[in-house]
Amino acid sequence: KQEVTQIPAALSVPEGENLVLNCSFTDSAIYNLQWFRQDPGKGLTSLLLIQSSQREQTSGRLNASLDKSSGRSTLYIAASQPGDSATYLCAVRPPRGSTLGRLYFGRGTQLTVWP
Amino acid sequence: DTAVSQTPKYLVTQMGNDKSIKCEQNLGHDTMYWYKQDSKKFLKIMFSYNNKELIINETVPNRFSPKSPDKAHLNLHINSLELGDSAVYFCASSKGTSGYEQYFGPGTRLTVT
Numbered sequence: 001k002q003e004v005t006q007i008p009a010a011l012s013v014p015e016g017e018n019l020v021l022n023c024s025f026t027d028s029a030i031y032n033l034q035w036f037r038q039d040p041g042k043g044l045t046s047l048l049l050i051q052s053s054q055r056e057q058t059s060g061r062l063n064a065s066l067d068k069s070s071g072r073s074t075l076y077i078a079a080s081q082p083g084d085s086a087t088y089l090c091a092v093r094p095p096r097g098s099t100l101g102r103l104y105f106g107r108g109t110q111l112t113v114w115p
Numbered sequence: 116d117t118a119v120s121q122t123p124k125y126l127v128t129q130m131g132n133d134k135s136i137k138c139e140q141n142l143g144h145d146t147m148y149w150y151k152q153d154s155k156k157f158l159k160i161m162f163s164y165n166n167k168e169l170i171i172n173e174t175v176p177n178r179f180s181p182k183s184p185d186k187a188h189l190n191l192h193i194n195s196l197e198l199g200d201s202a203v204y205f206c207a208s209s210k211g212t213s214g215y216e217q218y219f220g221p222g223t224r225l226t227v228t
Contacts, residue, residue: 031214043119043205044219051214087156093214102171103217105158 002027006090006106013080013113021075021109023090028071034103035064035075036089044089048075080113087111118142119220121206127226128196135192136223138206146170147189148207148217149181158205164189165212193225201227 003026013019023033032051036044048057048064050073056065063076077084087110091103119140128134140147148171149161163171164183178194193200203222209215 034216036219041222041224043221044207046216046218049216089158091158102160102163107155107157 002030002092002094002104004090004092004104004106006088006109008109009107010110011112013111015080015082015113015115017080017113018076018078019080019111021077021088021090021111023073023075023106025071025073025092025104027094028068029095030068031093031095033064033066033073034091034093035062035073036091038087038089038108040086047088077111080111082113082115084113085111119206119208119218121204121220121223123223124221125224125226127228129228130196130198132196133192133194134196134225135190136204136206136225138189138191138220140187140206140208140218140220142208142210142218144208144210144218145186146209146212146215147183147186148209149189149191150205150207150219152203152205152222154202162189162191163212170212196225196227198227201225 007022034049035047050057050066061078066073087108089108090106122137146165148163152158162181167183180192183189205222206220207217209217
């Protein structure tokens with residue numbers, strides 16, 4: 001059974017720092033990996049989706065990498081801002097044709113960026 | 116315009132009651148999901164429907180019954196509520212089942228007293 005781990009569980013940094021959030025998964029047979037952001041009391045917002053054949057995806061100040069063979073993904077946030085404060089969740093999707101769209105989530109990294 | 120909406124946003128009820136949570140998506144997606152996020156923030160899938168057909172049914176007590184009247188709606192009915200049912204329930208949708216991005220609703224915080 002797929003298990004997803006996110007380290008660290010919490011991170012507090014000053015504004016302007018570049019930071020890296022880590023995600024690891026036990027079964028390297030994945031179809032894709034998705035990073036989400038969750039604000040307190042809100043739903044999840046999809047940030048980046050990386051297909052298993054891709055090595056990285058970029059959106060603005062965010063860059064996500066995927067090393068499928070080692071079961072790892074990182075989310076890099078450049079020049080962090082207080083508005084980036086949220087919980088970041090990593091989720092993996094099993095191979096196409098199996099489990100029909102099911103996502104396996106990590107427990108998230110709670111990020112606080114202070115001014 | 117809200118893509119995935121849920122009602123109610125908050126639900127406080129007593130043990131033993133029956134309650135429903137509604138979900139609607141206006142994205143034209145074929146697949147909808149219910150997830151449960153427990154007190155430790157762990158998100159786990161409960162059900163998934165594709166074109167109104169149940170395709171994922173995790174190990175969930177049969178007190179939980181999803182219903183999909185049409186592709187745009189997926190409701191969750193819970194019978195005989197228990198304290199352990201307290202959680203945030205998220206609805207999500209995607210274009211299809213294979214590898215598409217999932218879009219989440221704002222969540223329904225259920226508190227059972």
